[in-house]
Amino acid sequence: MRRASNDTKRCVACGVCALTCPREAISIFKGCYAVVDESKCVGCGLCEKACPAGTIRVMEVQDGSR
Numbered sequence: 001m002r003r004a005s006n007d008t009k010r011c012v013a014c015g016v017c018a019l020t021c022p023r024e025a026i027s028i029f030k031g032c033y034a035v036v037d038e039s040k041c042v043g044c045g046l047c048e049k050a051c052p053a054g055t056i057r058v059m060e061v062q063d064g065s066r
């Protein structure tokens with residue numbers, strides 16, 4: 001399965017990804033960087049395309065408990 005992951009050190013907290021996500025899976029933590037709620041993310045890749053800083057990526061991850 002695929003999930004979005006953000007490089008929080010390079011994220012500029014612009015919020016574009018959060019506005020773009022159709023699942024409302026992204027929030028901006030304390031105005032500092034974007035965090036992805038993996039329980040909501042469906043790996044569609046829209047945030048990756050929208051991020052102007054190129055810090056958010058959709059990657060293959062292990063399915064874990066689900």
Ligand code: SF4
Pocket residue numbers: 003004020021022023024025026036040041042043044045046047048058
């Ligand atoms: S991959 Fe899609 S569902 Fe997941 S955080 Fe990005 S925009 Fe939202």
Ligand code: SF4
Pocket residue numbers: 006010011012013014015016017018033034050051052053054055056
């Ligand atoms: S669009 Fe990119 S730079 Fe902007 S908040 Fe999201 S991950 Fe950070």
